[in-house]
Amino acid sequence: MIDFALISTLSPVFPLTLCTVLLLHNKQNFDKITWIIAGLILCSFSSDVFTYYMANNMISTYWLINLYHISELLILGVFFYQLIPIKQIVLSVTSLSFFYFIYQLVIVTPYYYYGQYFAIHSLLNISFCLYFFYHLFKKEDVIFLENSTTFWFVIGLLVYFSGSLFTYILSKQILNSALPYYFVQIANTLKNILFGIGLWKVKKLA
């Protein structure tokens, strides 16, 4: 049986190695967007490693997953704020989402899997990704899309959130029965591979 959890946990190694190489040799090519993505990969990697370890030792990982989601929400808020022109909307939606989630964690409980909330968050990010593509499409100023690092980063996010959306929607049923959770893990692996391609483009540009 393939251990999707382990593959997903180790998948950030490829983009993280590229980040390290780039930082050592071509730091000047590391723009804001690349820094943000590097931060997200690092955050995801550390959270996955801890989750993997804790899950294998039968320790509840909900609070860690929730903590990761808060960080992801903030990092992606900054990412889309930098990337798409509807900055006010990104700012308002991210703030609203952040405060709502904090309220849930503080007032209700941090030891709960907020699948529905994650699904809404995924939908929002999918919308931002699609808006980014629409904007790119309208502007027509990027000649070779495949050479754009941002293009690969956004595809990575789109694949990740699309792949996880239904798992989050059905999280209650999944957690209460023996249904597979590996779609999120596959999506996460794909996301990291696509981030790696994006970072490889940064390296090639250098």
Add this chain to the structure above:
Amino acid sequence: MESQEASINTEMVLILGTSGMLLLTTAIVMFIYLYQRKLIKRKLEYQEIEDLLKKQELQSAYSLIEGQESERKRIAQDIHDSLGSVLVTLNMYADTLSSKLNSGQDKQLTKKISYFAKQATEETRRISHNLDSGMLVHFGLKAGVKDLVDAVMAAKSIIVSFHADLPEAVNQDISINLYRIIQELINNTLKHAHATKINIELIQVNVEYISLIYEDNGIGFDKITKVNGIGLTNIASRTEATGGVLTIDSKKDKGSSFIIEIPLYGKY
């Protein structure tokens, strides 16, 4: 049993939903990528058409200039050969007649005829020379421009200073084009600028290009409205034909300056 069925249904929704989402994502990305490619291809095609049109336009400008050159040459030769020789003969007859006549008044008259015939011969020579620029062909650009400058200084009350630092042999096309450009610039200054001074400098910069600096102290002109005049268009076409760059600077009552840089080997 019921719970197992519900679990299978949920699993189906999960698998189908996730696959559907991933398919949709792939389709969107592929669509954007392929459509962008198509747009770029179309843009490149338009660019190619535009380049072709520009090339054709340039080609017709070259042909026009070439045609002008050969026509000038033919007219110059005709004037020199037919009208020039008739005037020389007339002068010769007038001199002969003058030596044979005894009456003082008739002699005076034939001398006048001879004088005007000489003037006409000289004028014919000058016009023919201007049209064909034989000096340019035989003795090179520097001598050609010097000759032109001398002719202008002799005929008009304008001071022309000329300085040239050129290689021994300048490409014939570049020479002719530069000569015609200088001719056109002098014509413009004489006709419109009301200038008292002209400064012409022809310098070779490194081994790469020739730089022509032409300045006058005339009334100047409005670059925006006058730049499309035939004279300036001609100058621009000739500069472009040699692959050079033309820079014009002119302000009202502050004179005009033209800087033309022409590459000696290939275009800029």
